Amino acid sequence: MTDDELLRYSRHILLNEVGIEGQERILAAHVLIIGAGGLGSPVALYLGSAGVGHITVVDHDTVDMSNLQRQIAHTMARVGQPKVLSAQTAIGAINPEVQVIPIIARADAALLDTLVAQADVVLDCCDNFATRHAINAACVKHGIPLVSGAAIRFDGQVCVYDPRDAESPCYACVFPPDTSFEETRCATMGVFAPLVGIIGAIQAAEALKLLSGAGRPLTGRLLMLDGRAMEFTEVRIGRQASCTVCGMAH
Numbered sequence: 001m002t003d004d005e006l007l008r009y010s011r012h013i014l015l016n017e018v019g020i021e022g023q024e025r026i027l028a029a030h031v032l033i034i035g036a037g038g039l040g041s042p043v044a045l046y047l048g049s050a051g052v053g054h055i056t057v058v059d060h061d062t063v064d065m066s067n068l069q070r071q072i073a074h075t076m077a078r079v080g081q082p083k084v085l086s087a088q089t090a091i092g093a094i095n096p097e098v099q100v101i102p103i104i105a106r107a108d109a110a111l112l113d114t115l116v117a118q119a120d121v122v123l124d125c126c127d128n129f130a131t132r133h134a135i136n137a138a139c140v141k142h143g144i145p146l147v148s149g150a151a152i153r154f155d156g157q158v159c160v161y162d163p164r165d166a167e168s169p170c171y172a173c174v175f176p177p178d179t180s181f182e183e184t185r186c187a188t189m190g191v192f193a194p195l196v197g198i199i200g201a202i203q204a205a206e207a208l209k210l211l212s213g214a215g216r217p218l219t220g221r222l223l224m225l226d227g228r229a230m231e232f233t234e235v236r237i238g239r240q241a242s243c244t245v246c247g248m249a250h
Helices: 003-008 019-027 040-050 065-069 083-094 109-116 129-142 193-212
Strands: 030-034 054-058 099-103 121-124 146-152 155-161 221-226 231-236
Touching: 019 193, 030 040, 030 109, 040 054, 040 083, 040 193, 054 083, 054 109, 083 099, 109 129, 121 129, 121 193, 129 146, 146 193, 155 193, 193 221
Parallel strands: 030 054, 030 121, 054 099, 121 146
Antiparallel strands: 146 155, 155 221, 221 231
16 A cells, blocks of 8 residues: 555544445545436445545436436536536545446346446345346356445335355345335435435445445344434345345256
């Protein structure tokens, strides 16, 4: 670690749970972020500022004026730009040592199969069930931990799904792919601006804990936030033997 890095990351290094070894693991890590919107923005900024060495960001969308209410990685000057390029600029302004790989594309199964295999941790910051299940399937296949977040209106949730842990469920254990869920989009339902920041920050924290070895991750624990009352609820969840993705039948 260079003198500049020792200075930049000194507040992490001072933490007994992280220290120099933990920070070095962060610097050597490669994370994959799917989605560069409300959740992906704080995730990308915190992981970049914390020194994650390689960050791949996938999103097909461009920055719109309506995004700026909550998507803090983007600015007025970058309206119309691909979100992944805007996020790359934002991360670079904070920490130019981080290598950001922007991918302007929809995260389909084929792309995810390639990208997930290269990552140490995957962060699901997307907004639809089909992509969430595709991300989960790729993480189970390649044995890569997944930090999943969601936020709509005043409600948010975060969970860590770690296929390396025999007790950990996968996303499909909790939200089976053959179950019909009503898609809720912030474009029609609305979303409280700070909510995505809270959930995204928790996702970033969980990713950094997984990478550095600090603390106890949210594996098998679904953390839900009611932003109206600012109350957290935790539900313990386990692997389902009948799961079609990670269960015994599979």
